[in-house]
Amino acid sequence: MPVRLAMLALWRHPARTLLAILGIAVSAALLLDMVMLASGMRENFQGFLLLRGYQLRVAPKGTLPFDSDATIDSATALVRAIGRLPNVVAVSPVLGAQSQTTVGDSTITAFTLGIEPAVQGDYEIVRGRNLTDSGGVVVNQRWLTLARRQIGDTVTLAVGYDPQLRTVVGERTLVISGVARFFYTATTQPTVAVLLPVLQAMGGSTQRDRVSLLMVKAAAGADLEAVRNAVQLTSARISAISLEGATVQVEQRLAYFRQLALVLGSISLAVGVLLVTTLITIGVNERAGEIAVLRAIGTAKRHIVQQVVLEGLVLSVVGAVSGLLLGLLTARWLERILADFPGMPATFHFFVFQPRDAGISLGMLAAAGVVAGIYPAWRAASLPIAGTLRKEAVA
């Protein structure tokens, strides 16, 4: 009977109940988004790094990949040494640089990657073909648009500028072989890729046999930490970073994001609790006479408590389930806003839906519903029967 009475109490004021559910849905949506944001970045970052199955990154000692202009020397020997290690399937060397292309009166500055096509893990070809020889360049759509060029056009890239001679250096004329989607750069960032030896040569003596990063793919089922240790031992000038290690480091840098999510999530939860508490308390006050009568005819306090707590629980759960959908919609909208953030890689997502997140949000809101019902339930159960009936009779 407490279940039925709770349902009927909520149904008695459908407009109020609906508004309460809407309010909780908004809180739930915000909470879900915050949980998705807090855990999604971590999960997504791992997926982001694993796009092409490279589980390890090797960067100049003490740095994160492309964290600075630092490079690793004697790259050929290092690639060979790492490639010979047990359980290492592939090693992809990458050199990063800035390149300039003059178009009319303006200059396009592009992030430029030197890669080995057979093992590269930085892009996928959208149109045209991949790099096959030292005369080719692969560009992203942004670069193509800015340069007003097409596949098959010839372009001139330079990787440096000599202020004394007031001229570009490290120039190379290349043919656009294809358009690619680069995984780790923003869609708004002009990006190009050439063969690694080409970029090294364009950089002159300072870039000879140097790379910014090595990506290492281990065999399926291999002990990644053992592989990482083995890679680390190949050179004192490198930092071998596993996915977990990279995630930890990125997490440290994004800690404020998580704190913000935690604070906003807590606030939305608190708002939900206050909303439910207020509404249920109003309902209890309105039904004081009925509750006193129920107590007078022998209804146990615990059943009154059950009924009121159930009201809070039902409001919270229905609101939370509605909020789930709302949360997914708002997450998609926020994702679109964040995707336009300068420098944001196209493949990176802040909000990643995971059933576990939905479960956490639902669980927290259900618990909040129970907590929210405690005060009005206590109030209902503590009503003095005789006094309340007397007041009701006078009223």
Place this chain on the structure above:
Amino acid sequence: MSAVVQVRDLARDYSMGRGSVHALRGVSFDVAQGEWVAIVGPSGCGKSTLLNLLGAVDTPDAGALTIAGQRIDKLGDAAATAFRLRHIGFVFQRFYLMPALSAAENIELPMAEAKVPRAERRARVGELLGYVGLAGRADHRPSQLSGGEQQRVAIARALANRPALLLADEPTGELDAATGREMIELFRRLNVDGTTIVVVTHDAQMASAAARRIQMRDGAIVEEAAE
């Protein structure tokens, strides 16, 4: 005939600001099994306070109160609740039916609380609705019933668990004269069928219908009269 109710020197004070009001001052009386007692008196004389004590919804400051052989003046909340459920039937002036429940569900409430099996509950509801003359109104909500019909449902609810004592607080107070007379007839029938009734009333007809009247004033019994 054995006493269902034994009241001895019952006293109840209420705090009012810095002072206190003596709502009951050493009230004593018995109610025998199958008796119908009306408690009458002016407003504020302590009638409702006495009824609340008899119904175990309030506790006295002094005195002893025994109902159906059980001392109830010092019961804790849980025990008092269980006692009310099994031994007391309440009828209120304003009916106090649960507005969202049907007549049948309202009558079922105390039985559900007492964990009476569903089939037995349904049978008892049918029996009680027939007894109070509302056999065809089982599925009606209180808002679909007249005042007299609502009070009949309230009486059926009060009788659901076969209480030792039926307490009624101004049961005709919200009814017109004709419906009030019907209610008195129902109480008379209940009493003839063996129900012990204590009714607090201002209604002279209801009071004179009772077998015994207890007149109260200023928290004390000033007169008792039997038919």
